[in-house]
Amino acid sequence: MDGSSDSADAPPTTATRAPAPAKEGAWALVELQRRLGVRWEKISRARDKTEEIVATLRAELRGLEDPNCSVIVTGSLGRGEADEGSDCDWFLLVDGPSDPQHARLAREIGTKIRSVVSKDVGPTGTFGEIVASHDLVHRIAGSDDTNKNLTRRMLLLAESRALSNDVVRERVIRNVLARYLYDRPVSNKRKPGRYDPIPYFLLNDVVRYWRTVASDYASKMWERTYHGWGIRNIKLRFSRKMLFVWGLLAAFSGRLFDDGALAEASSEDEFLLRLLELIRSQTDVPPLELLARAALAEGVRDETITQIFSNYDEFLGALADPDTRRHLETVPFDDGGTDSVYEGLRQPSWLFRSGINDLFFKEHPLLPELILKFVVF
């Protein structure tokens, strides 16, 4: 991950085709189910439920718009995996001049959101706040990049949706990506006009975030004397891992999802703008759908696809069941080895991980090489 590779470049050309944006909708998930002759009911239901809640929230927030602000949801609503018991992780993203009225705006938004989704957003203080874009854009890595800032930045990229004013969300995401991409020259010195599409800085931060999430799990266990460990553990095995999957796939967009438009850049600067937009377009694709798009590649076995998505389907089904969710939220840590509900999800999590491993390390035509070259050493 040191930026020393100059491979993965593309031949130069003078054409001016605009890169195609990432296709909308869950088309890859639909295609996989058609191919396998299965239906992942819980995944579909969660997507439909998410759309229903998001539409209600958007309607509720009408009249509270500000051109320099966007109400952002992350978590299950951002991933398209919500159910009746989901909370609403949200923040007011401000990208413009400060205004004392933003505090009132955030309060009124909070009241409206709680009228639709009543569940508390958790004790971390990461959500339901005013977030200025400045820290997200300018404090990337270095000693001022707090755990909270890293989390917000990564969630904004990997699992966010705007309830209002998506143009602000997109603008901040583009600025964040510009910080990641414009960190080094990408021209191939030996082959003029060819450029390296691997964003090392972003890739390193994606890996850092995943390891931070895993470490924070242990930290929270310590701080909260294992309170809520069960649900947190299961989420780490599935949905938190899915964020890492999204991050890797999005960072490799230049190799995985380019339709040839990157090669038409007329300069290094334009190449980076095209790459930026290609990665940005993945921020509109939920993690599960992006994984499905990768899984459509030639060589990925049906068994692997089933292992990944059927077990994720089971995970979503478990969370959508109020009794199971409550049980996971309250199961004592000491019962972990014997609790049937927890065990009933731990085993699918192994299968899910095994499927992800097979996809990333063995079967995909590009990912094993990319992982080997850029993700570990």
Added chain:
Amino acid sequence: MRPVGFSTGALAKGDVRRGLELQRGFQPRVCAVELSALRAHELAPFQEIAGSLDLAGFDYVSVHAPSRLGSLSEQEVFERVESLPPQWPIVAHPEILRTPALWRRLGSRLCLENMDNRKTTGRNASEMRAMFREYPQATFCLDVGHARQIDPTMSVALHLLLEFGERLSQLHVSEVGPRGEHLPVGATARWAFERIAHRVPTGVPLVIESVVGEGDMERELEAVLGVLGGAGEPRASVV
């Protein structure tokens, strides 16, 4: 060097003759102009004087239609702009075009402009694509200040140019503030505009919309021409 000039409204709000007069001292370098009827109440007086304006030395002339209908009906705005000299492109904001069948009658005289963050449409490539589907003959005015306000990286501007470059008939140039105000072009805006200058076809006129006083016109011209005036080589490196 691309044709360049100012919007009359940026130099003299509501006074087209004064806006033209202020530019005379910069001819022949200034050879493009946009006649502004940006506020609805300016349209009727402008229509009355349009035929008698002294436009000598201006090789490119366009008109900016009102940005809001105000007290006028859409039909009235349309009829007034349609009656203007047919060689003048009519630059219009998407939001005033409520009856597509009406405005399609302008054919390629209709010049659609991309919008800033106060608007809910016409801000990026996908929204402009929808507009051009409605108005297939329309040309395009790229407001680089609006595009930068939507996206300071200029990725949106690049994609507007890549997708609609063949329709491009003029650029609007200014720095656009967070509340949509047209300001003189500052350093960060210049650096941003530099990134897409090479994708602006030679010969496309630059219309400066920065609100500046008479004493600041020269500086603004220099700033804009310094970044967007040439044929434009791609910026080679970013770091």
